[in-house]
Amino acid sequence: MKAVIPLAGRGTRLYPQTHTKPKAMVRIAGKPILGHILSSVASAGIDEAVLVVGGPMQAQIREYATDAFGDEFDLSFPEQEDPQGLGHAIHQAEPAVDGEPMLITLGDMLFENGYRTFLDAHETLGAADASVGVKRVDEPSHYGVVDVDDDGSVRELVEKPSEPPSDKAISGVYVVEDSDALFDALGHLIDNDLRGAGDEFQLTDALQRMVDTGSTVRTFEVDDWYDCGRPETLLEANRVLLESMETNGAGRLENAVVVPPVDIGADVTVDRSVVGPYVSLDDGAEISDSIVRDAIVGKDAVLSGVNLDHSIVGDAASISGEPQSLNVGDNSDLSL
CATH class of the missing domain: 3.90.550.10 (Spore Coat Polysaccharide Biosynthesis Protein SpsA; Chain A)
Structure with a gap:
């Protein structure tokens, strides 16, 4: 077959x-x-x-x-x-x-x-x-x-x-x-x-x-x-799949709070931030001074000073400010 x-x-x-x-x-x-x-x-x-x-x-x-x-x-x-x-x-x-x-x-x-x-x-x-x-x-x-x-x-x-x-x-x-x-x-x-x-x-x-x-x-x-x-x-599927996984990569993060379930890719930086539950962080993502819940964050995306919930952030997007819910495409640059 x-x-x-x-x-x-x-x-x-x-x-x-x-x-x-x-x-x-x-x-x-x-x-x-x-x-x-x-x-x-x-x-x-x-x-x-x-x-x-x-x-x-x-x-x-x-x-x-x-x-x-x-x-x-x-x-x-x-x-x-x-x-x-x-x-x-x-x-x-x-x-x-x-x-x-x-x-x-x-x-x-x-x-x-x-x-x-x-x-x-x-x-x-x-x-x-x-x-x-x-x-x-x-x-x-x-x-x-x-x-x-x-x-x-x-x-x-x-x-x-x-x-x-x-x-x-x-x-x-x-x-x-x-x-x-x-x-x-x-x-x-x-x-x-x-x-x-x-x-x-x-x-x-x-x-x-x-x-x-x-x-x-x-x-x-x-x-x-x-x-x-x-x-x-898409976000619902992310939640369901994460439920069946063990949180991955949290041990590499020193100045962050990780609330399972979370998937963390390679070379991810999380500083002075809370991520989870239900967050998928792709390779190279950088998060600082932020709270991120129920979200998909793309490769090399940068989040600074944001409170994100129920959001999708594309590859290489850069977001700063205080948005609550976003669907941001690749290579975007937002300041809110």
Whole structure:
């Protein structure tokens, strides 16, 4: 089985953080989002990963994945030159998948349960050409939604419907045994310019075509997931991941109070300050005369005389003053 991870999206919901890096390279709890995903994929026993990349910053993904995970995975990097939706992104992976089963997981989603849990759940479903992770939600019209027959097989999948057929939202993880059938469905959509929601080629629509042409698609339950493509849920994911870690690097700080859980990168300086709980400090960050809580602080960022809570600070940003909550992009310089 191969893991397919689409990573070519522009990450507009995470501006200004993604002006200078792909959203999968935003660091939380000690490593980029992509690092957490690949670590979980490796723990599931998968050793081949297909990373669909695109755009001018794709080299960051190629370099990081190769350097950090090149010994664990056989990596390939098909390119999506013109992003036209999730279905279009997955279609670019066809030559690399080469007819094998695949686990599809989105490049900005983190799950409380690991992928091994999902693969085990898929195996308990019996004969299925594909399965989709779902969770009941209060506002299904904001998601892709599935409707299921009494025998557990999917009869309808629809993306962001105005009148949802159920409250089962697609959670962004898929297990596909018959990858040829999925790629045939995606090819049909693209060849006939059958665009769906957002005027894009939707993976949901391709799965529906599989159902319509006789494939069996089933569902498995997913507990909480975190959409790291938005600031609020990015901070939430940071908190959840830090809860599962031991505070890292506090012993190097002599004139600071560290309130766990906190992740501290290399060459970090904290002077006359309090950091934590739920703070992730990237390499080279400098903090002085400040209080920082529930925050993600980027590489080489400088904070002086601030009281930050529920904030994201980009790489090499410099902030002084007394702000309370910020989302500051890379290389910014603020005085408040």
